[in-house]
Amino acid sequence: MRPRIVIIGAGFAGYHAARRLSRLARGAAEIVLVNPHDYFLYLPLLPEVAAGVLEPRRITVSLVDTLPGVRLVLGEAEHIDLGRRCVTYGGPAGGPREMSYDRLVLAAGSVNKLLPIPGLTEHAHGFRGIPEALYLRDHLTRQVELAAQATDAGERDARRTFVVVGAGYTGTEVAGNGILYTDALARRLPGLAGSPPRWMLLDVADRVLPELDERMSRTADRVLRQRGVDVRMGTSVAEATHDGVRLTDGGFVPTCSLIWCVGVRPDPLVADLGVPTTKGRLVVDEYLNVPGHPEVYACGDAAAVPDLTRPGEITTMTAQHAVRQGRLAADNIAASYGRGARRPYKHHDLGFVVDLGGAQAAGNPLGVPLSGPVAKVVTRGYHLASMPGNRIRVLADWMLGAVLPRQGVQLGLVPPQAVPLDSASPELMHTAR
Numbered sequence: 001m002r003p004r005i006v007i008i009g010a011g012f013a014g015y016h017a018a019r020r021l022s023r024l025a026r027g028a029a030e031i032v033l034v035n036p037h038d039y040f041l042y043l044p045l046l047p048e049v050a051a052g053v054l055e056p057r058r059i060t061v062s063l064v065d066t067l068p069g070v071r072l073v074l075g076e077a078e079h080i081d082l083g084r085r086c087v088t089y090g091g092p093a094g095g096p097r098e099m100s101y102d103r104l105v106l107a108a109g110s111v112n113k114l115l116p117i118p119g120l121t122e123h124a125h126g127f128r129g130i131p132e133a134l135y136l137r138d139h140l141t142r143q144v145e146l147a148a149q150a151t152d153a154g155e156r157d158a159r160r161t162f163v164v165v166g167a168g169y170t171g172t173e174v175a176g177n178g179i180l181y182t183d184a185l186a187r188r189l190p191g192l193a194g195s196p197p198r199w200m201l202l203d204v205a206d207r208v209l210p211e212l213d214e215r216m217s218r219t220a221d222r223v224l225r226q227r228g229v230d231v232r233m234g235t236s237v238a239e240a241t242h243d244g245v246r247l248t249d250g251g252f253v254p255t256c257s258l259i260w261c262v263g264v265r266p267d268p269l270v271a272d273l274g275v276p277t278t279k280g281r282l283v284v285d286e287y288l289n290v291p292g293h294p295e296v297y298a299c300g301d302a303a304a305v306p307d308l309t310r311p312g313e314i315t316t317m318t319a320q321h322a323v324r325q326g327r328l329a330a331d332n333i334a335a336s337y338g339r340g341a342r343r344p345y346k347h348h349d350l351g352f353v354v355d356l357g358g359a360q361a362a363g364n365p366l367g368v369p370l371s372g373p374v375a376k377v378v379t380r381g382y383h384l385a386s387m388p389g390n391r392i393r394v395l396a397d398w399m400l401g402a403v404l405p406r407q408g409v410q411l412g413l414v415p416p417q418a419v420p421l422d423s424a425s426p427e428l429m430h431t432a433r
Helices: 012-024 043-050 130-149 153-159 169-187 214-226 319-336 372-386 391-403
Strands: 004-008 030-035 039-041 060-062 070-074 076-081 086-091 094-100 103-106 110-112 161-165 198-203 230-233 237-240 244-247 252-254 257-260 264-266 281-283 293-298 353-355 361-363
Touching: 004 012, 004 094, 012 030, 012 070, 012 319, 043 130, 043 169, 043 353, 043 372, 070 086, 076 094, 103 319, 130 153, 130 169, 130 257, 153 161, 153 252, 161 169, 161 252, 169 198, 169 214, 169 257, 169 353, 214 230, 214 361, 293 319, 353 372, 361 372, 372 391
Parallel strands: 004 030, 004 103, 030 070, 103 293, 161 198, 161 257, 198 230
Antiparallel strands: 039 060, 076 086, 086 094, 110 264, 237 244, 244 252, 353 361
16 A cells, blocks of 8 residues: 555645645655645735735635645544544544544644733634635725714724734735725715725834834835824734724724734644644754654644754744745655655745735845835735746736726625634634745
């Protein structure tokens, strides 16, 4: 019988591990990918879905069509028995079911990072995947339209105010794209003449994009403020209520929209393994192996991979790392079967890009600082090159968006109860790349 390689998760790490293995081990091993959905989600473009720039299917890539020789099992991993080498998963048709493995790639990704803030889980909206993006687009549209109809000034102000918590990669892009979308909606509604939508971006850090180069931070801060975003650093939410949010500086902001983009934490599956973790991530060596279990590999957000370029540190939770770690895990698995030699993970930073919506972006590819339309071209070129599919469709949407107005309508496809903030959704997200 052929050996079985099981990959858990089809985010950046899991998808690229499966893709590399489909080339290296197809026919020699049975490759199984366990994932709740039949698509790979290109997370970096999710803010454009929420802002009506891209249709949701543009950023979803079929696993079946792009991973030849890989068997897709629709399900969510619930438990891993390292001693028995067995994965327990729940499928859409019920379960649980079990599957043995000879090699295991744990790329379960991450879930929302929550803080003990009163009212947070009841009143905040997360931003984790397609359902959240579709819900947020409907929510933004609905609030702007209701604000235009409101006869009470207090209600109108609350509905036209949008508060984003977290000025990292995701929050900055959501605010930058979101204000352009709501401004476009407001311009066609006479009831909001003189009362445009108001956006706030909060973070306890001292600057926007605190994890990136300061020049990118200054560019993003300038663009957001020029568009009217109320950027408040050193400030966060102390309490969320039905009527608004109380800030850590004592102020109160009436709002119906609290968008939570504070960050992510490793999938809870990691903590249940009973092996060492650091910062909630699975401890691995430089070859991505779990110590004491040479048949188990971990990569992406779930793994605390040593950063050989910074001794004593671990790699950050970014798509750049996840993609390369996934590919290396596949190479080292092939090496364990005598195909090539295993290699340690060593990352060389290629720079970052941040899409601020419209014609604005910030980036430092290969260390070269860029901003404005030039950075926008580089950013979109990077995304097209990085996407494993749907490039022509994405490009077509961008071209149409440059000459046609956005369609601001509510579809009502995702109810609020389908996107709870405290859900440990298996959608895999990386907040930067």
